[in-house]
Structures are given as C-alpha cells and as structure tokens.
Amino acid sequence: MQPRLQIDGLVRFLGGRSVVDDISLSVAAGQVTCLLGPSGCGKSTTLRIIAGVDRQDSGVVRLNGQIVADDTRHLAPETRGVGLMFQDFALFPHLDVAENIAFGLKRGKAADARVAELLERVDLRGYGRKHPHELSGGEQQRVALARALAPRPKVMLMDEPFSGLDNRLRDEIRDATLTVLRDEGTAVLLVTHEPDEAMRMASEIALMRDGRIVQRAAPYNIYNAPVDRKAAAFFSDINCLEGVVRGALTETPFGQFLAPGYEDGTAVDIVFRPQHVRIDFDRGGRGPAPTAEEGTPARGTVERARFIGKESLVEFRMENVDGRGAGALVTATVPAVFLPKPGTVMWLSIRRERCFVFPQK
Numbered sequence: 001m002q003p004r005l006q007i008d009g010l011v012r013f014l015g016g017r018s019v020v021d022d023i024s025l026s027v028a029a030g031q032v033t034c035l036l037g038p039s040g041c042g043k044s045t046t047l048r049i050i051a052g053v054d055r056q057d058s059g060v061v062r063l064n065g066q067i068v069a070d071d072t073r074h075l076a077p078e079t080r081g082v083g084l085m086f087q088d089f090a091l092f093p094h095l096d097v098a099e100n101i102a103f104g105l106k107r108g109k110a111a112d113a114r115v116a117e118l119l120e121r122v123d124l125r126g127y128g129r130k131h132p133h134e135l136s137g138g139e140q141q142r143v144a145l146a147r148a149l150a151p152r153p154k155v156m157l158m159d160e161p162f163s164g165l166d167n168r169l170r171d172e173i174r175d176a177t178l179t180v181l182r183d184e185g186t187a188v189l190l191v192t193h194e195p196d197e198a199m200r201m202a203s204e205i206a207l208m209r210d211g212r213i214v215q216r217a218a219p220y221n222i223y224n225a226p227v228d229r230k231a232a233a234f235f236s237d238i239n240c241l242e243g244v245v246r247g248a249l250t251e252t253p254f255g256q257f258l259a260p261g262y263e264d265g266t267a268v269d270i271v272f273r274p275q276h277v278r279i280d281f282d283r284g285g286r287g288p289a290p291t292a293e294e295g296t297p298a299r300g301t302v303e304r305a306r307f308i309g310k311e312s313l314v315e316f317r318m319e320n321v322d323g324r325g326a327g328a329l330v331t332a333t334v335p336a337v338f339l340p341k342p343g344t345v346m347w348l349s350i351r352r353e354r355c356f357v358f359p360q361k
C-alpha cells in the first residue's frame, strides 16, 4: 500500500547549521508515527516543512503519492489537505463548538452531518451550541481534534498537542484521540519530546537527535533493542557498567557478556534498565545459582532506598568479584514498597537478553 505521507532526504539549514539533516520517513493510513527527541533536535521544523509553512533546502515531500514540495514545487499549506493540531490549539472564541468544527467545511447538510458525527465521535454530543470558554481544557482539545478531522484529512500533523493538559486528563485524551484517529484511518505524524507519550501513541517511533533519525522502530522494539546508549537512556534510567573486550567477551560483576564483532581492547558499556535487575536476599553468604538466562548473580550493598509512588528505587554498590566491577553503582526498581536498610547485602542478577553492549564513545 502506498504511504499517505512520504518524505525523502529533507534538509533544512537555519542559523548556519542543518537543523534537519537528511530526514526520510513514511506513514501509512491508520498508522501513528511519533517523531520523538529532545528539545531543539528538529522535530517541529520537520513538521512545519511537511505542513508547508516552512521550506526545505533539499528533499521531497509526498502526500498521497503526489509531490507537494521538492526543489521546484511548493504547494501552499491550505492546498495540501493535511490536518494540523499544534500545542496552542486555539479555538475561535466567538464561534460555538459546532461552528468551530465546521470551520473548514462548505456550509450545508453534509457539513451538519459531519459535525454531528464528529461530536459523537469525540464524546461531545449536546455541546454544539456551547462556546469554547464554557469548556474544560480536555473538552476544548477534543473540539480541536474534531475541527482538524472535519475535512477528512488523509494525513494529520500534530505537534505536542497534549502538552497543555494536566497529567491525568492527558492520558484520557491521548487514548480518546487515538481511537478517533484509528476509526478515521488517518495517517498521523506526531511530534513529542515525551517518551511515555510516544510509547503510548505510536505504531512506530522515529527517534531524532541533532537533526537526524537515529532509530525507527515499533515501541516494543525501540525499548528493547535500542541502537545506542543514548537511545536506551531516552526511555528510562539506565545502569551502565564499563568493560573491555577480550576474545569477543567482556567481564562484568555479572559474569562474562558476549561482545561479538568488537576488537580486543575495545572499551564498551554494558547497559541495562533498573526494572530488569532481580534482587535476592543473602543466605549465609550465598545467593541464587547462576542460570543461562539470569547469568551470574553478584553481591551488592544497599546504599540508598526510596519509595517513589508506584515503585521503589534501590541503589547498590557492587562488591569486588575477582577484580571485576568493584564499586559500580547499580539501581534496581521494585514494583512495590521495598526499602531495605543501607548496608544490607543482597544478590543482584540481570537477564542476559535485557542487556545491551555498546562501544564507549
């Protein structure tokens, strides 16, 4: 199936540097792609080029198979047939909800029917005659979504559309928005700097850094197979042990790790997430037996334990094991209240498949 949105080799120079540096991606009908990355990495500029409110220095934008921007062509934003939803989703204050939603439509029976359908869809039946100031933030957001969807855009561009909402409302609105977009079969490109939002919304995440896409994958894959240490760290706190490769292996307090493809002497980081650390009590100086999956357990001493709402964070100082990894700090999260006293000795293990070995930069 032809992608609804396709961009190839987009480049944009601003302030003497390329803030968008050779970006390519495509989004199919019914798919939500999240452009995720830290502030200033070029997400909004990419979106603005696709919308037609900014112009690329090179590259091609295709919507529904048609070129809308390349070296010679630049279709005006209003002729591109894309829906836009930005951070300040400002509704027209002097128009009521129904008039806001109908704004981009030709007046008539079909428009009335579409407005009624959308009011139903965003769960605002009976709100048509209200004015924006009579609505909560979440309700205004849903009107903005309905307004953007009214002309049945095949592609929807969203830039941090939920950032004005408070936390609890945000989750609810995100889910509701997703349902509506899926029902409409819209191809969505959503810009966000929040990994949680991307994990929650995306069929595919395009992780951006310094104007480039460093990894494109489904949320599960990007979380469980990050392309480098920074990509791993973007989604959660990480633990990092340092090692040196010898014979395609590297030694850690948790035994040897495979480091295939690295030359002897390469300095590597062994990266794993705190929620993938297993903790066991010390039984007379002994811990659990090593297994193929969990590797070799290693002993650590609790330095600090904190309860942070849903879970507890426990920090361990690792013991010296045959000269390996002495003094490394490892954090484990436990999904409950678990607050061992500082100085408590415990055994830590990590599932092999949850560890990533990256070259040190």
Ligand SMILES: Nc1ncnc2c1ncn2[C@@H]1O[C@H](COP(=O)(O)OP(=O)(O)OP(=O)(O)O)[C@@H](O)[C@H]1O
Pocket (backbone or CB within 6 Å): 014, 015, 019, 037, 038, 039, 040, 041, 042, 043, 044, 045, 046, 193
């Ligand atoms: N008109 C401009 N002149 C010079 N530099 C610019 C201009 N517009 C944007 N930039 C720079 O381009 C980079 C990318 O900006 P952009 O808004 O695309 O980033 P972003 O990833 O969307 O960030 P944020 O999440 O903060 O909006 C930033 O470093 C910004 O300072």
